[in-house]
Amino acid sequence: MALEHAILVSLLEKPGSGYELARRFERSIGYFWTATHQQIYRVLKRMESDGWIDVREVPQQARPDKKEYSVAALGRTALAEWLHEPIEPESVRHDLAVKIRGAAFDDPAALIREVERHHQIHSDRLAHYLAGSGVTSPAPRRLPRPTRARNSSTSYCAAASPTSA
Amino acid sequence: MALEHAILVSLLEKPGSGYELARRFERSIGYFWTATHQQIYRVLKRMESDGWIDVREVPQQARPDKKEYSVAALGRTALAEWLHEPIEPESVRHDLAVKIRGAAFDDPAALIREVERHHQIHSDRLAHYLAGSGVTSPAPRRLPRPTRARNSSTSYCAAASPTSA
DNA sequence: CTTGTCTATGCAACGAGTTGCATAGAAGGA
């Protein structure tokens, strides 16, 4: 329900075409919201017909013409309203956590490698964020070696005691 | 694509009905994957017709009968396969981050309260996790007061310099 | 000359997830 709003933010930063937005959603705003070009084109259509954004045909040489979108008054209002709503239920979908919990019924060792891989990915991304933001890096942290996680991991996570392990 | 697998994990921990699963998805496994009862019932149907799970009609007194599901051999195989696949693109959808970025075009002060509210919610949840897991709490951390975030926040976040602020 | 890549837009079909509504018996409180 928020792709519209992510697009509004991006168009306020700089007007652009569907194609350009799709590029931005590969980085920049895409770090916070993912979307494919299909979705973007479809939502742009709707936003335009709702009067949230304006279109301008821009002829180009040496490449196809494009439609440049910019935020209309109605769009700004809609964005402002959304910004003032509290964010709610935050629906969680965390594959890795489900797998970790499922590991009790399979081979935990294989998952540990996967967890470490993800830790690496997230560390790298954090470094990337910080490098770009100009904020000085906090003291680097590393994952503490597992202490007593091996047997305690099922204690609250599992609704009931697993029958295998 | 992973609700099936979350259900398999939950049913391995303890067989149960659609209704009971829906309860579990309100806590326990629900911390990692959200699902409504509608979704659960629909997926259970499919899993059953695919032979991933077995059903057993359980007559009850003083309440409606229920169908108790348990994991079949095919289900265990499917889960094992899934556990060994690497997790990929991790599609990100982070309302709060989009709002923070949009705040440059609106009232940043209002959002600060929202951010603090969320920090509180996450701290509480972390405490809850740790309390349940038996892991000793790490040194409590608090958000550093904003240092120079006010003007640097747009540097890499924004694809282009915002024209208002 | 063909193949592949980049810009630029879009349709059609599907699958995942949400919302609203419906049923139905038992129990408990106003």
Add this chain to the structure above:
DNA sequence: TCCTTCTATGCAACTCGTTGCATAGACAAG
């Protein structure tokens, strides 16, 4: 008695998001 809550299951309609495919001109590499 009526109303609400709890257990238990489900249909129908919708929106959101993904995947596959299509078009089409310009350009560069082989």
